[in-house]
Amino acid sequence: MLYVLLLKNIQKKSLIIIEKCSRDSNVHVRRLSSESLRIRLPWSKKLLVALEEFDSYKAILSNLKNDKERFVQKSVGNNLNDLMKEDPEKAHQIIGEWEKDKPGKETKWIIKHGMRNVK
Numbered sequence: 001m002l003y004v005l006l007l008k009n010i011q012k013k014s015l016i017i018i019e020k021c022s023r024d025s026n027v028h029v030r031r032l033s034s035e036s037l038r039i040r041l042p043w044s045k046k047l048l049v050a051l052e053e054f055d056s057y058k059a060i061l062s063n064l065k066n067d068k069e070r071f072v073q074k075s076v077g078n079n080l081n082d083l084m085k086e087d088p089e090k091a092h093q094i095i096g097e098w099e100k101d102k103p104g105k106e107t108k109w110i111i112k113h114g115m116r117n118v119k
Contacts, residue, residue, distance in 0.1 A: 011049060015056040022063040027071060034064055034075040039082040050083055051090070058094055065098055065107045073110050080114025088118075 021033035035041070037057055039050050050057040064076045084091040095111050103111070 011053060015053055019060050022060045027069045030064060030067060031072045031075050033060055034079055038079055039086050051087055054090060061094060065110060066104055067106060073106055077110045077113025081117060084114060084118060
């Protein structure tokens with residue numbers, strides 16, 4: 001819950017730190033950067049920083065789209081799944097940009113995981 005308070009109270013500064021974390025060599029730090037922005041975590045209040053600071057959110061997830069660790073890929077896919085439920089247009093914007101870059105197998109898996117509930 002502490003990170004929710006930090007994000008809400010010092011959002012811009014927090015996002016700068018989270019963006020740096022998304023490029024860290026430690027898999028757990030990279031996963032934290034994704035999880036800390038999840039809109040619909042089951043154990044937390046709904047967090048709308050992804051919508052309020054969409055450009056930063058998109059940059060952070062884009063830093064992680066080619067991550068080799070399934071642990072991170074799943075988190076990024078869950079993020080997209082949450083966004084798809086909250087604002088499908090923004091989710092499709094991210095996916096569209098990633099697909100233009102000839103996505104690798106990691107990105108393709110993330111997209112598939114993120115769209116798993118789309119009918």
